[in-house]
Structures are given as structure tokens and as C-alpha cells.
Amino acid sequence: MDKEKLYQYIHSMIESSTKKPKYMSISTVKVASLLGFTAGEVEKSLNDFIGEGRLKKARLEVPPFHDIYLLP
Template sequence: MDKHQLLNRVQSMIQSSTKKPKYMTISSVKVADLFDVKPEEVEKGLQELVKDGLLKQSKLDNPPHHDIYLMP
């Protein structure tokens, strides 16, 4: 999985979000369908982007408590 391509896709998804501040719940299954890879590869790529400081990861305070991604 190309991290640069994944980062570009996730950043565009976050930027198009109407939420304030801008964040996005990323479905690894949907992104995997776009890139024709396994969802596990997308999850691994997202975690690497968070580890590298290119994305921030948080959890929603209210139910359903999804993981969300923000731009640093």
C-alpha cells in the first residue's frame, strides 16, 4: 500500500468534511475497495501515518465512539 497515495486520499476526505473542526471517520473497507487491497493493509497504513505524525487519531466522545482522523 502506497502511503503517499493513502495520505492524499485521506487528506482530501478530511478537507471535504463539513464538520468543525474538520475530521473524518475512515472506513478501511471502503478505502480498501478504492485501492483494491485488503482492509488490514489500509489499517496498517493509517497507523503508520499516525505514527509518522502525518495524521492525528482520536475517538468521538459520544456514541458510537468511532475512531476519527484529523490533519495535524
């Protein structure tokens, strides 16, 4: 699995978001299907990116209370 390709894909998804501030709710299953990875690999990589400080994870405070990912 190419983690850098995954990061660039997620980064561009967040950058293209029209929300203020820019954030994205990411479906690991959908990303895995699009890029040919497993959902587990995507989830682990997202957690690695958070640990490295390349992404931030938060939860929406209003319904639907999704986990969202933001750029630092």
C-alpha cells in the same frame, strides 16, 4: 501499495469534511475496496501515518463513539 496515494486520498477526505474541526471516520474496508488494497494494508498505513505525525487519531466523546482521524 502506494502509501502516498492512500495518504492523499485520506487527506482530501478529511479536508472536504464539513465538520468543525475537520475530521473523518474512515472505514478501512471501504477505502481498501475503492483503492484496490487490502483492509490490513490500509489499517497498517493509517497507523504508520499516525506514528509519523501525518494524522491524529481520536475517539468521539458522544455516541456513536467512532474512531476519527484528523489532520495535525
